[in-house]
Amino acid sequence: MDKHSSPLETAYALLERSIMMHNGQPVGTVAACDPEVVAPNYEECFVRDFVPSAIVFLLDGKYDIVCNFLVAVLNLRHQQKVMAGHQRAPGLLPASFKQLNDGTLKADFGDLAIGRVAPVDSAMWWMILLRAYVIASNDHELVQRDDFQEGIRLILDLYLKESFETSPAMLVPDASFMIDRRMGVYGHPLEIQALFYGMLQAAQDLLLPNDLNARYIDIVTKRKHSLCSYVRIYYWLDIPRLNEIHRLKTEEFGEDVSNVLNIHPEIIPDWMDGWLGLDSGYLVGNLGPSRMDFRFFSLGNFLSILLGLATDAQSTRIMNVVDSHWDELVGEMPMKIVYPAEVGERWAWVTGRDPKNVPWSYHNGGNWPAIIWPFVASAIITGRTDLAERAMATALQRLPVDNWPEYYDGRKGSLIGRRANFFQTWSATSVIIAHRLLENPDALLAFQQLFSPVPDKIDVG
Numbered sequence: 001m002d003k004h005s006s007p008l009e010t011a012y013a014l015l016e017r018s019i020m021m022h023n024g025q026p027v028g029t030v031a032a033c034d035p036e037v038v039a040p041n042y043e044e045c046f047v048r049d050f051v052p053s054a055i056v057f058l059l060d061g062k063y064d065i066v067c068n069f070l071v072a073v074l075n076l077r078h079q080q081k082v083m084a085g086h087q088r089a090p091g092l093l094p095a096s097f098k099q100l101n102d103g104t105l106k107a108d109f110g111d112l113a114i115g116r117v118a119p120v121d122s123a124m125w126w127m128i129l130l131r132a133y134v135i136a137s138n139d140h141e142l143v144q145r146d147d148f149q150e151g152i153r154l155i156l157d158l159y160l161k162e163s164f165e166t167s168p169a170m171l172v173p174d175a176s177f178m179i180d181r182r183m184g185v186y187g188h189p190l191e192i193q194a195l196f197y198g199m200l201q202a203a204q205d206l207l208l209p210n211d212l213n214a215r216y217i218d219i220v221t222k223r224k225h226s227l228c229s230y231v232r233i234y235y236w237l238d239i240p241r242l243n244e245i246h247r248l249k250t251e252e253f254g255e256d257v258s259n260v261l262n263i264h265p266e267i268i269p270d271w272m273d274g275w276l277g278l279d280s281g282y283l284v285g286n287l288g289p290s291r292m293d294f295r296f297f298s299l300g301n302f303l304s305i306l307l308g309l310a311t312d313a314q315s316t317r318i319m320n321v322v323d324s325h326w327d328e329l330v331g332e333m334p335m336k337i338v339y340p341a342e343v344g345e346r347w348a349w350v351t352g353r354d355p356k357n358v359p360w361s362y363h364n365g366g367n368w369p370a371i372i373w374p375f376v377a378s379a380i381i382t383g384r385t386d387l388a389e390r391a392m393a394t395a396l397q398r399l400p401v402d403n404w405p406e407y408y409d410g411r412k413g414s415l416i417g418r419r420a421n422f423f424q425t426w427s428a429t430s431v432i433i434a435h436r437l438l439e440n441p442d443a444l445l446a447f448q449q450l451f452s453p454v455p456d457k458i459d460v461g
């Protein structure tokens, strides 16, 4: 770090450096500007990593790059390779893309990335960002174009397709979102449900009211509502609910059962004992038949606050969890991606003995600066500016000095991640957003409009 520059100046300098040009136009930002990146695809533009870059650009009135990105990613869907015996899924958007020597863009649908998992979250982020772009720029023409309206319909065709589902939540493979290596997050992970909700909300606003779209608007509205009530009721965990689970009747048959998912009380992990305070609660990480993953996944909880999936009362209680477990969840670098880590034999079978995901590292309980922006935004929205300021003070002490690492290791996140990149773009953009929201009331207002949810009116008490 240049010792004369402020942390914000170095963050902005990194963002500038990360911009990817295509045909003389900015089209995205690379994931990391580290000259020794740990894997070659960090030099690509990831859809999810671009979101915080895009928010900075939108807040700064730089709309072109976001527009170019939205167009490029939509067009890249044509590059999807199809395995023999399968059909093309035209609504799938890539995880990342790079520029080849001949100047063309080449997409990766997770088939080249290390984890080899389809990026279910990409199209969700794309749609949420598209709505934010339209709100910020007032460019309604883009979304009214035939290719964009068709793109939205194709995405919905894929994401609303019937499968072997027994709930309104969305079923996905392990590692199909920010956690993109095996971590026992298959099934119905919270982050995917929050993004799904945000995507449906965006689609509702973006689809033009015409005959072709009428069926989509109808189904989106209904699914959004059922997803919302399902998550608010069944994913929610606080002391009264924990007591209920502790005494649940199991093996019930038929229609009027109380234990709809046949959750066995013995599933409650030891660490839950005494972990929740009377005024706190959170949305559990995953839920399915006889399955409740009690781990606290930060991003899923904060996105639920930001996108209006959690009620106001639930949002307040989620922030109380962070407050009361500050050392475990924030520690020396905001923000732990998941708490607690998987250890021992569970680590072995949950991760496939992945050495990058050893306990308290990387996806398995590492601390990720990229989660600062949703944390700070959630804190401000719920009136906990005190928590936002405290987290930022902690982050700013180290991030610029440490050269913007990708993640930190250790129970308290005090060590730079063993295999972390330096100059990770979303570590810097996350801080820029947080800083703007805390320091500039106009930016906060603009930001709130970008994500302005119209919450479903479902009262869960």
Ligand code: GLC
Pocket (backbone or CB within 6 Å): 031, 042, 046, 048, 049, 177, 178, 179, 180, 181
């Ligand atoms: C890692 C992260 C993923 C991110 C990518 C690029 O694979 O798990 O969420 O998009 O790096 O930064």
